Amino acid sequence: MMHKNLLALPLLAALATACNSSPTAADAAAKPDLLRAALDTTVAPGDDFFSYANGTWIKNHPIPASESNAGIGIEVQKEIYARLRETSIEAAKASAAAGSNQQKIGDFWAVGIDSVKADKLGAMPIKAELDRIAAMKTVAEVPAVVAHEIQLGVRALIGPRVGQDDKNSDKMAMYLYQSGLGLPNRDYYFNTDNRTKGVRRAYVRHVASTFKLLGQDSTAANANAARVMALETSLAKSSRKLEALRDPYKNYNKMTVAQLGKLTPGIDWQTWFGQLGAPRVDTVIVGQPEFYQTVGQLLKTKPVEDWKAYLTWQVARGFAPTLSRPFVDENFKFYGTTLSGAKAMRPRWKRVLDMQENALGDALGQLFVKEYFKPEAKARYDTLVKNVVASFAEHIKNVDWMSAPTKVVALDKLHKITPKVGYPDKWKDYSALTIDRSSLTANVMRANAWRYNYQLHKLGKPVDRTEWRMTPQTYNASYSTSNNEIVLPAAAFAIPTLLDADADDALVYGYAGASTIGHELTHGFDDEGSQYDAHGNLHEWWSKADRQRFNQRVAVIVKQFNGYTLLDSMHINGKATAGENIADLGGIVIGLDAFKKTKEYKEGKKVGGLTPLQRYFLGYALGWQEHDRDEALASQLLTDVHSPAQYRVNGPMADVPAFYEAFGVKPGQKLYLPDSARVKIW
Template identity: 90%
Template sequence: MNKNLWALPLLAALATACNSTSTNTAGADGKPDLLYAALDTTVAPGDDFFSYANGTWIKNHPIPASESNSGIGIEVQKEVYGRLRQTSIDAAKANAAAGSNQQKIGDFWAVGIDSLKADKLGIAPIKPELDRIAAMKTAADVPGVIAHEIPLGVRALIGPRVGQDDKNSDKMALYLHQSGLGLPNRDYYFNTDTRTKNIRRSYVRHVANTFKLLGQDSTTANANAARVMALETALARSSRKLEALRDPYKNYNKMTLAQLDKLTPGLDWKTWFAQMGATNVDSVIVGQPEFYQMVGQLLKTKPVDDWKAYLTWQVTREFAPTLSQPFVDESFRFYGTTLRGAKAMRPRWKRVLDMEEDALGDALGQLFVKEYFKPEAKARYDTLVKNVVSSFAQHIQNVDWMSAPTKVVALDKLHKITPKVGYPNKWKDYSNLTIDRSSLTANVMRANQWQYNYQLNKLGKPVDRTEWGMTPQTYNAYYNPSNNEIVLPAAAFAVPTLLDADADDALVYGYAGASTIGHELTHGFDDEGSQFDAKGNLHEWWSKEDRKRFNERVAVIVKQFNGYTLLDSLHINGKATAGENIADLGGIVIGLDAFKKTKQYKEGKKINGLTPVQRYFLGYALGWQMHVRDESLASQLLTDVHSPAQYRVNGPMADVPAFYEAFGVKPGQKLYIPDSARVKIW
C-alpha cells in the first residue's frame, strides 16, 4: 500500500539543497517558491488541476533518455545517487576491517563498477546453476532444483514468503503465492490489443536471444523460447487478475501439508519445503489454490526439456543485469525499452547502487540518517503525524454513514496505529553476509540468500513489530495492516531544491500530511485495510449495515476511475486501484482539516498571490509531479494498484468541495462533478 513507486531518493530536508534546472520564484520573504514556479497558468485549475499545478515544471524537465519517467522522485534521486556514490567510493578505498559494513559496501561497489571484469567472466558466475539445471534427468528432479534456485532470488514457478498470519498477527506463517512469470502479470499473456500482442512477440524474441547468448544455435534457442512461453502461459492462465489479488479473504487459504499434498497430487511438500530450508512447517497459507493445482499438473505432464528451458531462462533473466555487457544490453532492450520505454541505459554506477541498496540497504541507511535527517526534521514530522491523526479522529466521529458502535471500534483502531517516522531504532545485522570482489553476480546471489534466510528464520519465533520494511533513504511509505502501523521513511518527506526550513506549512501539509501521512492512515480503513482489526487480524469489525453503506461509496469511486481513458483506449482499473484512490481522497480531506489548525491558515496571507488553501492543494499535487512514457504508462495500467499520477490529483480533487471553493470551479469545467454525485467517504 505504498505512496508511489518512484523509490530511492534522499531527504534534502536540512541538508544542502540539490541543484535543479528550474527557477524557484521567491515570495516576499525571499524564500524559494516551488509551487508558484511550477504553475502553468494557461490551464484552468477546474479543467486539469494536475497540469495547472505542475505544467511548467514538466515542460522544463523532459524525460531523460535513460528513464521511463521524469518526476519529483527522479529529482530527489539525483542527490541520493550522488551521496551514495561518494559513500561507496570512499568505502572501496578505505581498506576497512574485514566483515565490517564499510568493507561490504566498498567491495560490492568495486566489483560492481568493474565492467571489464564482468565481461571477462561472461556466464561463469551462473554456470554452476545452469549446469545444475542441465543435469536434470526427469521432471522428478525439477522441485529439487527449484528449491536451490529460489533462495538465490530466482522467481521460478512457486512464490514462497514468510509473513504475519493475516488471521493471527502474533504468529509468522509461510505463504505460497502465484509466481513464475517472465512478463509483468497474467494479462500480458492474453490481452488482444495490438500493444500487448507486440510485447508478447518481442518477449519470445528476447527469450530466444538470451538463449543464443548462452551459446545455443538459432533453432534450439527458438524452440526453447517457445517452450518457455507455453509453460508460462499455462501458469498465467491459472493466475488471478490484479483486482482479484486484493481480496484478503479469498487469498487466504490455510492448509495443513496433507491438504496441500491433496491439492497437488504427486507433490511431497514436506520434502520440498525442507529442501528450501523450511523445516518443521506444519501448515501453509495458499493465496491462489488454483495456481498450485496447475503447478502440480505441469510438474506431472511437462517433459524435462521444457523445465530445463524454463529454469535456464529464469536463472539467466534474474542475473542478466549483473553479467557481461551482451546480457545487460539484451535485458535492457526488452525490460527497459519495450516495457518501460527508456531510450538509453542508465549509467552502470546507478544500476550498481540500486543493487547495493537491495543488498545492504540498512548499512547505507545508518550512514544516511546520521548526516541527513536531523532531530529538528524528525520533530516536525512527528508533530505532523499527531496532527493528522487528530484530524482523522474528528472525521470518523463526524461521518454520517458509520454507526456509533462501529465508530468506537474505528477510533480504537486509529489510536492504536503505530507511526514509524524517519528511521528504525535497530538495524539489520549483516555480519554473516559475505561480500567480496569475486563477481557482482556472486554478491547479489549471496545477498538474496541472506535475505531469504533472514525471513525464513522468523518462522516459529515471536513477531518483531519494530522491524521496518523500507530503508530510511527510500522515497515511499506504507501501511502494514498486520502490524496496524504506518511507516514513513525519512526520504518520504524530501522536497528537491528546497530546505525543510524554507517549506511553508501549506506545502508540507499537502505534500507530506495529505499525500503521505493521511494517505497511509486511510489505508487502515479502505476497502482492504478495513477488513483488519486493531490487532492486525483479518476480522470483520464493522456491522453489516456499515459495510453496505461503505461499499456503496466505494462503488462510486470505482465507477469514477473506470471512466478515465488514457492512451486513446486504455482505462484505469477502478476496482484494482480502489484502495489507493480511497486513500488519496481521504488523505486530502483529512490533511486539509489538520492544516486549518496552523498559524499560516489562520492568518490567511497570500504567497505569490496564492491563498494558504490553494497552496495546500498545490502541495498535494507536488507529490505527483511527474510525467511518464507511454510504454511505462500502459504497463502501469495493467500491473499497478496505483492510478497514474495525473489522476491521483484530478480524480480525488473532483470530489473535494474545498477544492471547488479555492479555485472557483464551475459547472462546465472538465473536473466539475455535481455535489450529489461526488464521492464522500471521510
C-alpha cells in the same frame, strides 16, 4: 502504499537543516516559490488541476533518455545518488575491517562498477546454476532445483514467503503465492490489444536471444523460447487478475501440508519444504489454490526438457543485469525499452547503487540518517503525524454513514496505528552476509540468499513489530495491515531544491500531511485495510449495515476511476486501484482539516499570489509532479494498483468541495461534478 513510481532509493540533504519551529508564510515569501514556478496558468485549474499545478515544470523537464518518467522522485534521487556514490568510492578505497559494513559497501561497489571484469566473466558467474539445471534427467528433480534457485532470488515456478498470519498477526506463517512469470502479470499473456500482442512477440524474441547468448544455436534457442512461453502461459492462465489479488479472504486458504498434498496430487510438499529450508512447516497459507493445482499438473505432464528451458531462462533473466554487457543490453532492450519505453540505459554506477541498496540498504541507511535527518526534522514530522491522526479521529466521529458502535472500534484502531517516522531504532545485522570482489553476480546471489534466510528464520519466532520494512533513504511510504502501522521513511519528506526550513506549512501539509501521512493512515480503513482489526488480524469488526454503506461509497469511486481513459483506449482499473484512490481522497480531506488548525491557514496571507488553501492543494499536486512514457503508462495500467499521477490529482480533487472553493471551479469545467456525484468517504 504511497508509491511514487520509482526505484526505492534515498534521502535529500534538504532535511538536514530543519528549524525547531514551523516556517511561516512570511518565510516562504522571502524565497523563490517552487509551487508558483511550476504552474501552467494557461490551463484552468477546474479543467485539469494536475497540468495547472505542474505544467511548466513538466515542460521544462523532458524525460531523460535513460528513464521511463521524469518527476519529483527522480529529482529527489539525484543528490542521493551522488552522495551514495561518494560514500561507496570512499569505502572501496578504505582499508576497512573484514566483515564490517564499510568493507561490504566498498567491495560491493568495487566489483560492481568493474565492467571490464564483468565482460571477461561473461556468463561464468551463473554457470554452476545452469549446470545444475542441465544435469536434470527427470522431472522428479525439478522441485529440488526450483527450491535452490528460489533461495538465490530467482522467481521460479512457486512463490513461498514468510509473513504474519493474516488471521493471527502474532504468528509468522509460510505463504504460497502465484509466481514464476517472466512478463509482469497474467494480462500480458492474454490481452488482445495490439500493444500487448506486440509485447508478447518481443518477449519470445528476447527469450530466444538470451538463449543464444548462453551458446545455443538459433534452432535450439527458438525451440526453448517456445517452451518457456507455453509453460508460462499455462501458469498465467491459473494466475489471478490484479483486482482479484486484493481480496484478503479469497487469498487466504490455510491448510495442512497433507491437505496441500491432496490439492496437488503427486507433489511431495514435505520434501519440497525441506529443500526450501523449512522442514518443520506443517501448515501453509495458499493464496491461489488453482495456481498450485496447475503447478501439480504441469509437473506431471511437462517433459524435463521444458523444465530445463524454463529454469535456464529464469536464472538468466534474474541475473542478466549483473553479467557481461551483451546480457545487460539484451535485458534492457526488453524490460527497459519495450516494457518501460526508456531510450538509453542508466549509467552503470546508478544500476550498481540500486543493487547495493537492495543488498545492504540498512548499512547505507545508518550512514545517512546521522548526517541528513536531524532531530529537528524528525520532531517536525512526528508532530505532523499527531496532527493528522487527530484530524482523522474527528472525521471518524463526524461521518454520517457509520454507526456509533463501529466508530468506537474504528477510533481504537486509529489510535493503535504505530507511526514509524524517519528511521529505525534497530538496524539489520549483516554479519552473516559475505560480500567480496569475486563478481557482482555472486554478491547479489549471496545477498538474496541472506534475505531469504533472514525471513525464513522468523518462522516459529515471536513477531518483531519494531522491524522496518523500508530503508530510511526510500522515497516511499507504506501501511501494514498485519502490524497496523505506517512507515514514513525520512526520504518521503524530501522536497527537491527546497530546504525543509524553507517549506511553509501549506506546502508541507499538502505534500507530506495529505499525500503521505493521511494517505497511509487511510489505508487502514480502505476497502482492503478496513477488513483488518486494530491488532492486524483479518476480522470483520464492522456491522453489516456499516459495511454495506461503506461499500456503496467505494462503488462510486470505482465507477469514477473506471471512467478515465488513457492512451486512446486504455482504462484505469477502478476496482484494482480502489484502495489507493480511497487513500488519496482520504489523505486530502484529513490533511486539510489538520492544516486548518495552523497559524498560516488562520492568518490567510497570500504567498506568491496564492492563498494558503491554494498552496495546500498545490503542495499535494507537487507529490505527483511526474510525466511518463506511453510504454510505462501502459504497463502501469495493467500491473499497478496505483492510478497514473495525473489522476491521483484530478480524480480526488473532483470530489473535494474545498478545492472548488479554492479555485472557483464552476459547472461546465471538466473536473466539475455535481454534489450528488462526488465521493465522500472520510
